[in-house]
Amino acid sequence: MRKNTIKATTVIGLIKDGKAVIGSDGQVTMGDSVMKHTAKKVRKIFNNTVLVGFAGATSDAFTLFERFESKLEQYKGNLSRAAVELAKEWRTDKYLRRLEALLAVVGKDKTFLISGTGDVIEPDDGIIAIGSGGQYATIAARIMLKYTNLSAKEIIKESLKQAANVCIYTNTNITIEELNNK
Numbered sequence: 001m002r003k004n005t006i007k008a009t010t011v012i013g014l015i016k017d018g019k020a021v022i023g024s025d026g027q028v029t030m031g032d033s034v035m036k037h038t039a040k041k042v043r044k045i046f047n048n049t050v051l052v053g054f055a056g057a058t059s060d061a062f063t064l065f066e067r068f069e070s071k072l073e074q075y076k077g078n079l080s081r082a083a084v085e086l087a088k089e090w091r092t093d094k095y096l097r098r099l100e101a102l103l104a105v106v107g108k109d110k111t112f113l114i115s116g117t118g119d120v121i122e123p124d125d126g127i128i129a130i131g132s133g134g135q136y137a138t139i140a141a142r143i144m145l146k147y148t149n150l151s152a153k154e155i156i157k158e159s160l161k162q163a164a165n166v167c168i169y170t171n172t173n174i175t176i177e178e179l180n181n182k
Helices: 058-074 079-092 135-148 152-166
Strands: 013-018 019-024 027-032 033-036 042-045 051-054 102-105 111-116 129-130 175-178
Touching: 013 102, 013 111, 013 135, 019 033, 019 042, 019 051, 019 102, 019 152, 033 051, 033 152, 042 058, 042 175, 051 058, 051 129, 051 175, 058 079, 058 102, 079 102, 079 111, 129 135, 135 152, 152 175
Parallel strands: none
Antiparallel strands: 013 019, 013 129, 019 175, 027 033, 042 051, 051 102, 102 111
16 A cells, blocks of 8 residues: 655745745665765756655656656646646556655745645645655744744745754755745
């Protein structure tokens, strides 16, 4: 049976004051061992207008990034439609169905979690987080959004640091990507 929880990373994204930001830790874990400390799990796609991050197998994530970008091209940048179409294809395609990953997607005004089980979730608060440290980072981000005036980028960075303090699959080698919403 397939699990919806992917361990071994933390990816978090949000939109605040018109700034779309996503970040991740850099740790790659295999079993009980840390294999790499500086992996890049987030990137910009579709002419630097959409941010994506992954939790799961790296080769699966690259396949999904490519498929998602092609859906964005097919649907002329319509983020919602591209997310739904990718999830449908991911769930029904014989090859894609076997991929073990989750995608966090942040556009200029929407955030989504996309899974191979057909889930396309747009969180109410605009914070999207995946991986074993995702819930820790989410709580930290919610508190900072409510009680501080930190920027979106500062909230992402601090949320990842807080997740790394409690999640053994998350480190503090942080990568952050930001959209230039003009």
